[in-house]
Amino acid sequence: MTRYIVVRLLDAIPTVLLVLTLVFIAMRILPGDPAVAALGDFATPEQREAFREKMGLNAPLWQQYLTFVVNSLTLDFGASMMNGRDVLGLIAYNLPYTIELTIASVLLGVLIGVPFGVWAATNPNRAPDSAMRGFSLIGYAVPDFYLGALLLIVFSLNLGWFPINGGGEGFLDRMHHVFLPALTLAFIKAAFLGRLTRTALLEVLGRDYIRTARAKGAREPRVIYRHGLRNALLPLTTGLGLTTLTALSGSVAIELVFNRPGLGKLLISAIAERDYAVIQGGIVVFALFVVAINLAMDLAYVLVDPRIRVS
Amino acid sequence: MTLTRRAFVGRSGAAFAGLALTSTFAARAIAQGSDTLRIALSARGFRTLDPARSIQGADEWAIIHMFDTLVDMPLGRFPDSVEEVQPSLAESWTASEDSRTWTFKLRPDVQFHKGYGPLTSEDVKFSFDRLLNPEELGVRSALYENLESVTADTPDTVTLQLKLPDPLFIMGTLLHHSASIVSKKAYEEKGTEAFERDPIGTGPYQLESVAEDPSQGILLAANPDYWGEAPLVPRLQTMYIADTTARTLALMSGDIHMMEGVRAPGWVPSIQAQSPGLHFDVASPGSFFTISFNLAAPPFDDVRVRQAVAYLIDRGQIAEAMAPFGQRTWGINPPSFPGGFTAETIPEEIRYERNVEKAKELLAEAGHPNGFSFKAYTSQREDYSSIMLMIQQLLREGGVEMELELRDHTAFHADQATGTNTLYQRSAAYPPVPTQAISEQLAATSEVKPDGSGGPNFSRYGVVVPGIDEMLAATMAESDLEKRLAMVRDMEVKILTDLPLLPIVTNGYMMVRAADLDLGYEVQSGYAHWRLTKASFAG
Numbered sequence: 001m002t003r004y005i006v007v008r009l010l011d012a013i014p015t016v017l018l019v020l021t022l023v024f025i026a027m028r029i030l031p032g033d034p035a036v037a038a039l040g041d042f043a044t045p046e047q048r049e050a051f052r053e054k055m056g057l058n059a060p061l062w063q064q065y066l067t068f069v070v071n072s073l074t075l076d077f078g079a080s081m082m083n084g085r086d087v088l089g090l091i092a093y094n095l096p097y098t099i100e101l102t103i104a105s106v107l108l109g110v111l112i113g114v115p116f117g118v119w120a121a122t123n124p125n126r127a128p129d130s131a132m133r134g135f136s137l138i139g140y141a142v143p144d145f146y147l148g149a150l151l152l153i154v155f156s157l158n159l160g161w162f163p164i165n166g167g168g169e170g171f172l173d174r175m176h177h178v179f180l181p182a183l184t185l186a187f188i189k190a191a192f193l194g195r196l197t198r199t200a201l202l203e204v205l206g207r208d209y210i211r212t213a214r215a216k217g218a219r220e221p222r223v224i225y226r227h228g229l230r231n232a233l234l235p236l237t238t239g240l241g242l243t244t245l246t247a248l249s250g251s252v253a254i255e256l257v258f259n260r261p262g263l264g265k266l267l268i269s270a271i272a273e274r275d276y277a278v279i280q281g282g283i284v285v286f287a288l289f290v291v292a293i294n295l296a297m298d299l300a301y302v303l304v305d306p307r308i309r310v311s
Numbered sequence: 312m313t314l315t316r317r318a319f320v321g322r323s324g325a326a327f328a329g330l331a332l333t334s335t336f337a338a339r340a341i342a343q344g345s346d347t348l349r350i351a352l353s354a355r356g357f358r359t360l361d362p363a364r365s366i367q368g369a370d371e372w373a374i375i376h377m378f379d380t381l382v383d384m385p386l387g388r389f390p391d392s393v394e395e396v397q398p399s400l401a402e403s404w405t406a407s408e409d410s411r412t413w414t415f416k417l418r419p420d421v422q423f424h425k426g427y428g429p430l431t432s433e434d435v436k437f438s439f440d441r442l443l444n445p446e447e448l449g450v451r452s453a454l455y456e457n458l459e460s461v462t463a464d465t466p467d468t469v470t471l472q473l474k475l476p477d478p479l480f481i482m483g484t485l486l487h488h489s490a491s492i493v494s495k496k497a498y499e500e501k502g503t504e505a506f507e508r509d510p511i512g513t514g515p516y517q518l519e520s521v522a523e524d525p526s527q528g529i530l531l532a533a534n535p536d537y538w539g540e541a542p543l544v545p546r547l548q549t550m551y552i553a554d555t556t557a558r559t560l561a562l563m564s565g566d567i568h569m570m571e572g573v574r575a576p577g578w579v580p581s582i583q584a585q586s587p588g589l590h591f592d593v594a595s596p597g598s599f600f601t602i603s604f605n606l607a608a609p610p611f612d613d614v615r616v617r618q619a620v621a622y623l624i625d626r627g628q629i630a631e632a633m634a635p636f637g638q639r640t641w642g643i644n645p646p647s648f649p650g651g652f653t654a655e656t657i658p659e660e661i662r663y664e665r666n667v668e669k670a671k672e673l674l675a676e677a678g679h680p681n682g683f684s685f686k687a688y689t690s691q692r693e694d695y696s697s698i699m700l701m702i703q704q705l706l707r708e709g710g711v712e713m714e715l716e717l718r719d720h721t722a723f724h725a726d727q728a729t730g731t732n733t734l735y736q737r738s739a740a741y742p743p744v745p746t747q748a749i750s751e752q753l754a755a756t757s758e759v760k761p762d763g764s765g766g767p768n769f770s771r772y773g774v775v776v777p778g779i780d781e782m783l784a785a786t787m788a789e790s791d792l793e794k795r796l797a798m799v800r801d802m803e804v805k806i807l808t809d810l811p812l813l814p815i816v817t818n819g820y821m822m823v824r825a826a827d828l829d830l831g832y833e834v835q836s837g838y839a840h841w842r843l844t845k846a847s848f849a850g
Contacts, residue, residue, distance in 0.1 A: 030722075031718075031719075031721075031722035031725050031726060033725050033728070033763060036724065036725060036728065036763070037721055038358075039366060045764040045765075046445070048764070082356070082358050083356065083357060083358045083359065083507075083508075084504055084507065093523045093524075149556060152560055153560070156560070156564060157560055157563055157564050160564070163566075164557070164560050164561050164564045164566050165526050165550075165552065165557065165561050165566055166524060166526050166527060167524060256554050256557070257554070257556065257557065258557070259526050259552055259554060259557035259561070260526070261523070261524045261525075261526070269355035269356060269525075269553070272355065272553075272719075272720075272721065273355065273721070274721055
């Protein structure tokens with residue numbers, strides 16, 4: 001197993017290098033001068049030049065690229081061009097908020113979507129199944145930022161149940177702050193996971209071993225959850241991986257709507273301000289997360305389905 | 312004890328309802344009686360709290376509460392004359408006859424925050440020397456080009472020597488937040504970068520903390536040793552919330568007490584409809600929105616084409632659409648500035664009231680009997696895009712088709728700075744110094760350059776059409792205020808006749824205030840920030 005993990009990690013190196021290269025190129029072709037963004041209209045040409053020199057923007061491109069790659073590999077992303085704060089520190093502050101939002105939304109998505117999918121699969125072509133179809137349709141169709149704004153207006157503004165701004169401090173306060181944004185993302189995840197559960201379970205429930213279990217007198221919940229759902233887990237695991245990745249990318253819009261700290265919001269701000277250091281650092285960390293989630297999913301396959309060998 | 316499923320569901324429901332009610336009351340409690348005045352600004356996070364380095368208006372709300380300047384404005388407005396300028400750290404001052412030597416007597420017993428000692432003339436000298444030092448990465452040095460030297464005559468007297476006469480010196484440069492007095496001791500002790508995050512001034516509030524989360528922003532606490540009247544609210548929090556919806560919801564929920572408004576047509580009526588009790592404070596003139604024509608390239612190298620465009624644009628209609636923050640302007644300087652033309656004083660030949668027929672005649676004379684079309688780009692920011700879309704529609708009625716492309720705001724500025732637009736736009740705020748908007752946007756020294764190193768003279772006025780620089784130099788050398796203002800008006804007549812630039816509208820800076828927050832005075836004019844020391848919560 002250790003060897004398998006090491007091999008998969010080595011496989012990820014070209015991906016990370018490619019991401020670093022693309023990020024570097026994207027930063028350089030993005031219109032807008034970081035010196036103007038940082039110093040404003042009133043700075044003199046000499047002051048702008050001094051800023052570029054200080055930030056290493058006057059060095060040849062290949063040199064800037066090499067410095068960027070080497071520094072990135074040691075997680076040294078430098079200082080923000082806007083306020084001089086350490087980029088790694090900014091990421092370290094914001095990342096936990098994005099992770100907690102991602103985990104909370106995936107958990108809620110699973111808690112809502114999977115039982116709903118099971119209910120629909122065990123009642124095919126009846127009311128629960130139709131309800132599942134309607135729920136999926138709405139879940140796929142409603143944009144997350146719109147749903148987020150609606151939930152904010154109803155539950156935060158009108159009912160005052162949840163806070164409107166920030167990420168909270170201390171465990172309970174943070175959970176209070178994350179619930180509504182996580183529910184927004186979870187709604188869409190639940191639609192996807194519910195549909196996936198229904199399809200996978202329906203297929204499994206038609207198999208011979210399910211009929212055998214029933215013939216042997218096994219009770220229906222045991223048939224569905226122990227024999228049915230467990231065998232439907234493989235496609236669900238794939239779905240869960242995709243869901244986690246989309247939750248991570250979806251957090252960008254949700255962090256803006258709910259005005260909570262997070263890596264997505266940090267990145268959007270940095271892009272608007274042409275803060276190269278923060279953009280590069282943020283995207284690299286995002287990319288590392290995607291690689292890590294993919295690796296975790298590969299390992300989960302092995303655990304879920306013994307037929308898959310780590311070889 | 313056994314717990315049935317029914318009992319579990321019932322108790323869980325009761326617990327959830329209890330939690331919800333508690334949350335409700337907690338949220339309402341925040342909204343009512345607070346010892347912290349919370350304001351949300353349209354920015355993504357703080358950049359610097361050093362007054363000499365600040366370029367972001369949102370930071371300046373904290374800066375003006377932590378620092379004092381030598382002199383101050385009357386509450387809520389720009390002074391109409393030098394006589395209206397108020398004492399602040401300087402309790403009195405004198406000017407030489409040629410308006411080049413200004414001597415200030417400092418107020419006694421002023422203390423810097425957090426035990427950094429008393430204010431002396433050395434601190435004043437240090438603060439201005441820093442602005443003049445080319446080694447410092449200060450971004451406001453252009454404002455101080457006319458400042459020759461600063462001398463600490465005695466511990467409580469300081470003299471500022473100018474290169475050229477400036478009778479408006481104390482109501483221009485010295486009122487700007489960058490002229491704030493910093494503690495020499497603190498700056499030298501902390502160093503440049505630390506001072507940007509932990510500055511020491513003499514203002515009514517002192518820094519308590521800078522939150523990691525921009526939406527929690529900067530927390531200030533009342534300065535216990537303040538020389539003036541203590542602020543009515545003990546704490547002030549300036550928060551950075553760039554998203555308009557999030558900011559608006561925060562205000563409506565009572566989470567914050569003031570927010571930066573959105574300068575887009577229709578925004579104010581829509582907010583008023585939802586919350587009729589809100590107050591809207593507007594500091595005019597705010598930003599001057601102008602369009603510039605490239606005098607070096609067709610079709611705008613022909614003055615008749617430029618005049619036709621001016622006759623097609625209904626500036627009154629645009630100002631009306633941008634109300635309550637948008638105001639009609641006639642000349643380069645708005646009516647409220649010294650020397651600014653008003654509806655009554657603007658000469659008829661440069662008034663440019665909308666006249667489609669006259670515009671068509673001018674176009675025909677210039678060889679465009681059927682109009683013409685051109686491409687231009689603008690920023691996605693609400694004020695730029697709204698105004699340019701209105702201009703597009705107005706031009707169309709005269710046969711002039713402007714193909715407009717929307718660009719990201721930073722990219723828009725970067726592209727314009729290399730001189731690639733056809734109809735340039737600029738939205739910039741100026742102090743009530745009537746030569747400043749002209750020297751910055753129309754002098755040959757500010758000409759835009761293809762490598763982006765030039766200034767915002769997008770028209771290339773002074774280079775393609777010479778003359779303005781000589782007039783500007785003569786005006787700057789004039790020490791008599793009335794004569795100087797007359798010369799400014801002469802320059803405006805020349806500019807509006809040559810028409811390298813057309814002033815469209817001034818967009819005041821707007822803040823929206825909760826119904827129960829009393830500001831203590833009325834905001835009329837000024838920079839894009841004002842002091843909240845007299846603010847209090849009703850009831």
